[in-house]
Amino acid sequence: MFGIGFNELIIILVVALIVIGPKKLPEIAKTLGKGYREFKNAFDDVKNEINLDMSDDKEYTKIKVVGKDNKKDENSKKSNIEEEIKTSKNE
Numbered sequence: 001m002f003g004i005g006f007n008e009l010i011i012i013l014v015v016a017l018i019v020i021g022p023k024k025l026p027e028i029a030k031t032l033g034k035g036y037r038e039f040k041n042a043f044d045d046v047k048n049e050i051n052l053d054m055s056d057d058k059e060y061t062k063i064k065v066v067g068k069d070n071k072k073d074e075n076s077k078k079s080n081i082e083e084e085i086k087t088s089k090n091e
Contacts (some may be wrong), residue, residue: 004012016023 016028020028
């Protein structure tokens with residue numbers, strides 16, 4: 001967690017207890033926890049939005065590629081039909 005070890009965390013808590021005092025420490029910890037949670041939720045929302053946009057782009061690319069394949073198939077079917085018509089007329 002932020003590169004802070006257990007010993008450093010204990011020192012930070014002891015200093016905070018001395019500076020802030022035992023009465024206000026729980027209130028400040030609660031406020032910091034809420035702020036961290038809101039920041040994390042906002043970050044997750046942005047991350048999900050980016051992932052959604054990226055997946056939409058991938059789907060668009062897939063649709064575009066499939067559309068090209070369908071056109072190729074249609075063109076090859078048309079040419080096959082045209083060849084069959086020509087050979088049937090020649091016979």
